[in-house]
Each structure stands twice: as structure tokens, then as C-alpha cells.
Amino acid sequence: MQFIDPHVHMVSRTTDDYEAMRAAGVVALIEPAFWLGQPRTEVGSFKDYFSTLVGWERFRSSQFGIRHYCTMGLNSKEANNEPLAEAVMELLPLYATKEGVVAIGEIGYDDQTAAEDKYFRLQIELALELDLPILIHTPHRDKKNGTYRSMDVLEEHGCDPTKVIIDHCNEETAQEVLDRGYWTAFTIYPGTKMGNERMVDLMKHYGPERIIVDSSADWGISDPLSVPKTAALMLERGIPEEDVRLVTYGNALAAYGQSGQMKESDWTDAPDIDRSQLFSGNSVLRNGRKTERSETESDNVIEN
Amino acid sequence: MNHPLHHILEKHLAPDAFRWLEGKLASLDEDFKVRTFYLAFGACPRFVGKEELNFTESELSALNVAYPNFSATNWSADQLARVLFMTALPAQDNVRILDDLFGTADYRELIALYKGLYFLPNAADFVPRTREGLRTNMVGVFDAIALENPFPARYLSEDAWNHMVLKAMFMDRPMHRIYRIEERKNAKLADIFLDYADERRSAHRPVSPELWRFIDGFLSSRARAALELTARTGTPLEQTAARKALDPAAPAPSWNEIGRQATRLTN
Numbered sequence: 190m191q192f193i194d195p196h197v198h199m200v201s202r203t204t205d206d207y208e209a210m211r212a213a214g215v216v217a218l219i220e221p222a223f224w225l226g227q228p229r230t231e232v233g234s235f236k237d238y239f240s241t242l243v244g245w246e247r248f249r250s251s252q253f254g255i256r257h258y259c260t261m262g263l264n265s266k267e268a269n270n271e272p273l274a275e276a277v278m279e280l281l282p283l284y285a286t287k288e289g290v291v292a293i294g295e296i297g298y299d300d301q302t303a304a305e306d307k308y309f310r311l312q313i314e315l316a317l318e319l320d321l322p323i324l325i326h327t328p329h330r331d332k333k334n335g336t337y338r339s340m341d342v343l344e345e346h347g348c349d350p351t352k353v354i355i356d357h358c359n360e361e362t363a364q365e366v367l368d369r370g371y372w373t374a375f376t377i378y379p380g381t382k383m384g385n386e387r388m389v390d391l392m393k394h395y396g397p398e399r400i401i402v403d404s405s406a407d408w409g410i411s412d413p414l415s416v417p418k419t420a421a422l423m424l425e426r427g428i429p430e431e432d433v434r435l436v437t438y439g440n441a442l443a444a445y446g447q448s449g450q451m452k453e454s455d456w457t458d459a460p461d462i463d464r465s466q467l468f469s470g471n472s473v474l475r476n477g478r479k480t481e482r483s484e485t486e487s488d489n490v491i492e493n
Numbered sequence: 494m495n496h497p498l499h500h501i502l503e504k505h506l507a508p509d510a511f512r513w514l515e516g517k518l519a520s521l522d523e524d525f526k527v528r529t530f531y532l533a534f535g536a537c538p539r540f541v542g543k544e545e546l547n548f549t550e551s552e553l554s555a556l557n558v559a560y561p562n563f564s565a566t567n568w569s570a571d572q573l574a575r576v577l578f579m580t581a582l583p584a585q586d587n588v589r590i591l592d593d594l595f596g597t598a599d600y601r602e603l604i605a606l607y608k609g610l611y612f613l614p615n616a617a618d619f620v621p622r623t624r625e626g627l628r629t630n631m632v633g634v635f636d637a638i639a640l641e642n643p644f645p646a647r648y649l650s651e652d653a654w655n656h657m658v659l660k661a662m663f664m665d666r667p668m669h670r671i672y673r674i675e676e677r678k679n680a681k682l683a684d685i686f687l688d689y690a691d692e693r694r695s696a697h698r699p700v701s702p703e704l705w706r707f708i709d710g711f712l713s714s715r716a717r718a719a720l721e722l723t724a725r726t727g728t729p730l731e732q733t734a735a736r737k738a739l740d741p742a743a744p745a746p747s748w749n750e751i752g753r754q755a756t757r758l759t760n
Contacts (some may be wrong), residue, residue, distance in 0.1 A: 236597065243599035248631040280597075286535045287599045449539070493697060 190434065194218045194416045195441035196295075196324075196356060196376065196403035199246055199257070200238075201226075206406075206413040207253040213417035216456045217256040219445060220246060221295040221324055224264045226408045232276035235263075239284045247289065256456045258445070260294040260324050261285045268308035269300070278311060285319055291445040292316070294324025295356065298335045301328065306342070313346045322447050323353045327362065329381060336362045340369055354401065354444050357382055363391065367399060372444045374401040377415035385419040389426045397432035401440045497559050498577045498612070501552060502541075506570060510541040514574055521581055527590055534578050534594065537571040538601070545569050560611050562672050565641040568608075575602070576609035588618050595622060603629075604637040611644045620648050627657050635664065639671055646673035655682045658707075662689070665759060668703040669752025675706075683711035690719055700727075702734040702755045706748040709738040730754055 192215045199207070199220050210218070220242055229235060242259040250257035261284045263277045285293060293316035298305050316323045323343070328335035336355065343353055350370035357376045358366055366373045375391065376382040388402060404415030412418070420437045424430060445451050503511055517533040545567045548556070556563040582590055595606060607626050610619045623645065626638050639645065639661050645654060654677055661668060668674060686707045693700045705723070708716045716738075723735035730751065737745040746754075 240597055240599075244603065245631060247600050248633070283531060283535075283597050286532060288535075288538055288601055289599070 190214050190417075190420060190430075190437075191216045192416045192420060192437050193441045194404050194406075194413070195354075195401060195445060196221055196374065196405045197413060198223060198405070198407035199250060200241060201408035202406065202413055204249075204253070207250065207255065210413055210417075211253045211255055213414050215255055215417065217258065217442075217451070218250065219258045219260060219291060219441070219451075221260040221292075221326075222262050222264070223295055223326075223407070224266050228267055228270065230270075230273070232273060232280065235277050236280055239280065243284065243287050243289065256459070258289045258291045258451050260292040261287075261290050262294045262296045262312055262324075263308055264295060265297055265299040265305045265309065265326065265328075269302055269304045271304055274304065274308050278308065281312070281315060282319075285315060285321065289450055290321070291448040291450045292322040292324045292354070293319075294322075294354075295326035296323065297325045297339045298328050299326075301331065301335055301338065309339075310342060310346065313343060313348060317346065317348065322445060323348065325353060325355045327355060327357045329357075332357075332359065333361055337365065340366070340371065344369075352447055356403065357405070359383060360387070360391065363395065367395065370399075372399050372401055372440065374403055376403055376405040377419050378405050378409075378411050380410065385415065385422050388419050389423055389428065392423060392428050392432065392436065397435040397440070399440065400436045401444065402436050403441075496577060496580055497555060498573055498580070501546075501548070501556065502570075502573055502577060504552075505546045505548075506541055506574075510570070513540040514577070517578070518581055521578075525583065527593075530578065530582065530590065531594060534575055535602070537574045537578075537605075541570045541574045543569050543571050546573065561643040562641050565670075565672075566608070571601075572605045572608065575605040576612055579606070579609050580612055584613070584615050587613060587615065588622075591619075592622065595626075600631060600633065603631070603634045607634065607637040607644075608642060611642065611647075616644065617648050619644075620650075620653070623649070624653055624656075627653075627660060632664065632666075635660070636666065639666060641670055641672055643672050645671070646677055651677075651679060651681070655679070655685065658682060659685060659689070662686070662701060662704065665701070667752055667756045668701070668706070669749040669756075675748070678707055678710060680711050683708050683713075683716065687716055687719055700731065702728075702730045703748075703752050705731075705734040705738045706751070709741060709748070712738070730758065 194210070194215055197218050197220060199218065222239065222242060239261060247257040261281060263274055263281065268274045284290065293312050296309055296312045298309065313323065325339050327339060339355065354372040354374050355366045356374040358373050363373055375388055377385045377388055382405065392400070402416055402419050404411065404413055406413040406415065416437050420433050423433045442451065442453060502514065506514065521529060546569065553564040579591065591606065595603070598606060607623070610616050610623065613619065623638060626634065629635050639657055645657055649657065658671065661671060686704050690700045690704055700723070705720065708720065720735045720739045724732050724739065727735060733745060734751050736743065
């Protein structure tokens with residue numbers, strides 16, 4: 190099967206992860222702009238991060254045959270540094286219109302402060318102006334209120350729920366999010382979000398319509414194979430293949446494809462891996478290191 | 494607007510794509526705003542498309558006058574539209590405006606920017622930018638500067654040129670596709686490549702057959718020893734290359750032909 194991981198922070202991941210994701214069937218991914226685990230203090234750090242998302246990381250991903258897309262936005266945590274947030278808001282239009290930017294996001298609430306609310310609303314307006322989908326990060330703490338409040342604000346600004354993805358949903362928030370017409374995304378991330386057995390149960394309860402599975406893998410203890418592993422578990426536990434395909438591929442494509450920046454032909458018509466574009470440092474792919482190693486060779490040998 | 498690219502795009506773009514382009518150029522001409530320029534530059538793929546354009550022989554020879562070697566690479570509609578926008582900038586401000594754009598550009602924008610620099614009347618002002626660009630590890634961006642582009646041969650100093658050529662070899666790029674690679678060979682570069690060949694041999698790594706073209710014409714005793722070793726122990730193509738450098742008068746394939754064969758072998 191082929192998969193899309195519609196939420197994964199690849200700047201924090203290694204080439205081993207890219208290799209494993211491709212081997213597991215991931216053909217495309219979306220990297221939402223987020224925070225880096227520690228707050229930035231200069232607007233230049235945002236600029237270079239945004240440039241990395243549309244430049245270096247896109248290239249890095251392509252070497253492994255995975256199409257890389259991203260979303261652009263000021264995350265809610267860093268919205269609390271207002272002078273910085275103002276400067277980032279000036280930078281955003283420049284990046285939001287770039288090729289392969291499929292949404293404004295991830296935006297929403299963290300502590301639900303006044304500053305968070307202000308920059309959330311300004312970015313909703315930017316998405317409406319540019320006619321881009323929106324990716325909502327729902328908070329870890331006070332999740333239910335934060336999720337409902339996010340939807341209230343979106344509706345106040347006249348957003349069409351079919352162009353909004355509400356992420357990090359759980360058993361407590363899913364029904365309301367679905368009822369109000371939004372794309373409902375679940376993050377398979379151990380500890381802070383959810384394991385994939387719960388996801389199988391959710392699928393049995395809700396079915397595949399408007400449901401999306403992602404990994405949100407980042408710099409924490411997380412798993413970049415969450416999407417393919419969850420698909421495998423769903424199949425093992427009797428979910429029909431067509432439904433699995435919707436929640437691990439088709440729905441993400443339909444939701445983010447509304448940007449006009451993401452089409453299935455981007456990867457189906459592209460060469461698997463463009464070998465003429467490989468940098469010599471990436472001999473992993475060129476030599477097929479792992480498959481060609483002889484059985485007598487020590488595990489301690491590193492390829493030359 | 495009377496730029497050769499303008500006439501070409503008029504013939505090759507769909508009517509609404511060309512109308513969009515004309516509209517943006519006109520608004521930049523009437524009331525130049527940097528923001529309008531940035532947004533128009535960014536939006537090119539959406540409004541003019543990404544198809545590769547096919548030119549007639551006579552169009553290509555006209556373009557090769559404005560931009561030597563133009564016909565050696567493919568040009569897409571959005572790339573040429575972006576280059577046309579670059580040429581529409583006031584020349585006294587274009588370094589500053591484009592520096593900001595380089596600083597925020599995506600992968601595809603970077604390629605168009607670097608391919609387009611030669612078209613600018615003050616292209617020489619972009620040498621520092623080009624040297625910065627050559628520090629990239631994004632292969633497509635490196636290729637946009639180093640391969641078939643007339644800018645480096647015309648504007649880079651010998652040291653900058655040598656750094657670019659060495660990096661191209663290090664990245665396994667097809668050396669024969671560097672424009673004017675033959676004319677800009679030099680003794681310093683030959684020495685550096687001899688060191689590089691030694692380093693590769695000590696590391697038990699192959700030496701590209703294309704390396705020996707940089708030694709051809711600079712036959713020190715050290716070069717001769719390295720070439721003789723390669724002529725004895727190399728792969729068939731390495732042996733051909735080493736013998737050619739040792740005896741340029743003997744019948745042998747051209748360096749470009751050796752380069753093409755080497756590229757075929759590694760891909």
C-alpha cells in the first residue's frame with residue numbers, strides 16, 4: 190500500500206527515518222511549520238526555518254523518493270512573544286504563496302492566551318485571503334475547550350469546515366469535530382497523544398469518512414512509521430482495505446489537495462528516485478548498503 | 494517591453510498565461526513595488542504553468558546570442574517568466590531586491606534565479622551571490638549554476654572557478670557539461686586534481702575518468718606517474734582517459750565523449 194503522512198516534522202528526523210518511511214510505502218508527506226522544542230528569539234530564525242521547509246528539506250526528502258509538502262504558520266506557543274509574532278506575520282505572506290505550501294498551519298491554541306487568540310485570527314484571515322486550507326493544532330491541556338473554541342473562532346470568521354483539518358483529536362473531541370463538518374485528524378504518538386490500538390477502535394466506531402491518521406513525529410519520542418504501522422494494525426483487526434486507504438492516503442490528499450498545490454500525479458508521474466540528483470554523501474541509496482552486505486561481514490563495518 | 498524573452502514567451506505561452514504576465518509587467522512598469530514583484534515571481538508556476546517549452550532552431554540561435562549556450566538545457570514556462578521578471582527590475586536596485594528573494598526562495602525559485610542571472614545587464618554584480626549559491630548541497634541548485642550556465646566561465650575568478658569545478662567533481666556531476674570547461678583549465682587546478690586523485694586512491698575509492706582531462710596539458714613528472722599508473726591499472730575508460738592525457742596527439746575519443754561515457758557508467 191501507499192501512504193501519505195500528512196503531519197510529520199522531518200527537520201528533526203534522520204536519513205534512516207526517510208529510508209524506512211519509503212520502504213514502508215510512504216510516497217508523500219506534509220511538514221507543518223511548528224516550534225523547534227525551544228522558543229526562537231529572532232525573526233531570522235523563522236525565516237531560515239521556513240526556507241528550509243521549501244528548500245533543503247524538500248530536496249532531502251526527494252532523494253528518498255518521497256514528495257515533500259509543507260504548511261506555513263506561526264505556532265501558538267511562539268505567538269506569545271508579541272514583538273516576534275508581529276515580525277513573523279510580516280514574513281508569512283512571502284512563504285504562504287510558495288509552491289508546495291498546502292495550508293496555513295499548524296495554528297490554534299496552546300495556553301489559550303489573548304496573544305494566541307490574536308495571531309490565530311490574523312492567520313485565519315490570511316488563509317481566507319490566499320484561499321488556502323487551514324491546519325489546526327488542538328492543545329494538549331484543556332483540550333476539549335481549546336478544540337471547541339478553535340472551531341467557534343473559525344466559524345466566526347466564516348471558514349468553510351471542509352477546508353479545515355482539526356488535528357490531534359481524541360475520543361472526547363472527535364464526535365463534535367465530525368458533526369461540525371471538519372476533517373478530523375488523529376495523531377499516533379506515544380504518551381502525549383495516542384497509541385494505534387485506540388485508533389482501530391475509533392475506526393470501528395466512526396468509519397473512514399473525513400478521518401485522517403498522522404504521526405506528528407518530531408524531536409520527541411515518536412514514530413515516523415505511525416501511519417503505515419497503524420494501517421497494518423487496522424488490516425489485521427479487520428478494517429476493510431478501502432477504508433484503511435482513505436484514512437492513511439485518500440482523505441489527506443482530498444483535504445490538502447484543495448490548495449491546488451498537491452496532486453497525486455506529483456508522485457505517480459515522477460521517477461521513483463531521481464538518481465541524477467543524488468549527492469555523493471548519500472551512498473545509502475546508490476549502493477543499497479543494507480541489502481548487499483554479506484552475512485559474514487561484521488555489523489561494525491561502516492560503508493566507505 | 495523589448496526583451497528577447499518577451500517575444501519568445503508571447504509565442505509560446507497560452508493566451509491567458511501571457512495576458513497575466515503582461516498585466517504584472519505593466520503594473521511593475523507603472524508603479525514599481527517590491528511586494529508586487531515578489532508575489533508575481535512566486536506565482537509564476539500557477540499562472541504560466543511548468544511545461545518545458547520547445548523552441549525552433551531560429552529562436553534558439555537568437556536566444557544563444559543573448560545567452561550563450563541557452564539551447565543546452567531545458568527551460569520551462571515558469572522559469573522563463575521568472576527570468577523576464579528579473580530583467581524588469583531597475584538595475585540600480587536589483588542586487589538588493591534579488592538578495593532578499595534569494596534569501597527566501599524555494600527550490601524551484603532558486604534554480605530559476607541562478608539560471609537567469611546571465612540575462613541581467615549588471616550580471617557581474619552577482620558574483621558574490623553565485624559563490625554563495627555554489628555552497629549549496631541541493632544538487633538541482635548547484636547544477637543550475639555549474640552546468641551549461643555561461644555565468645561562471647565569464648564572471649568567476651580563477652579561484653572561484655576552481656572551487657566550483659572541484660565541488661562538481663566531488664558531487665559526481667557530469668564535468669563535460671560545465672560551460673567552457675576546456676578553456677578555463679589551469680595549472681593550479683591540475684595540481685589540486687592530482688592531490689584529489691591521490692586521496693581517492695588512498696581511500697580505495699574510484700577516480701573519475703573525467704578527472705584526467707584537467708591534467709591534459711599540464712604534464713609534470715608527478716602527473717605523468719599518476720597517468721601511467723592509471724593507464725596500467727584503471728578500468729577500460731580510465732585507461733583511455735589516462736592515455737589520452739599522456740599522448741594528446743594519439744587518436745582517442747574527445748574529452749566530452751569520455752565524459753558522456755563516464756556519466757552513463759555511473760547512472
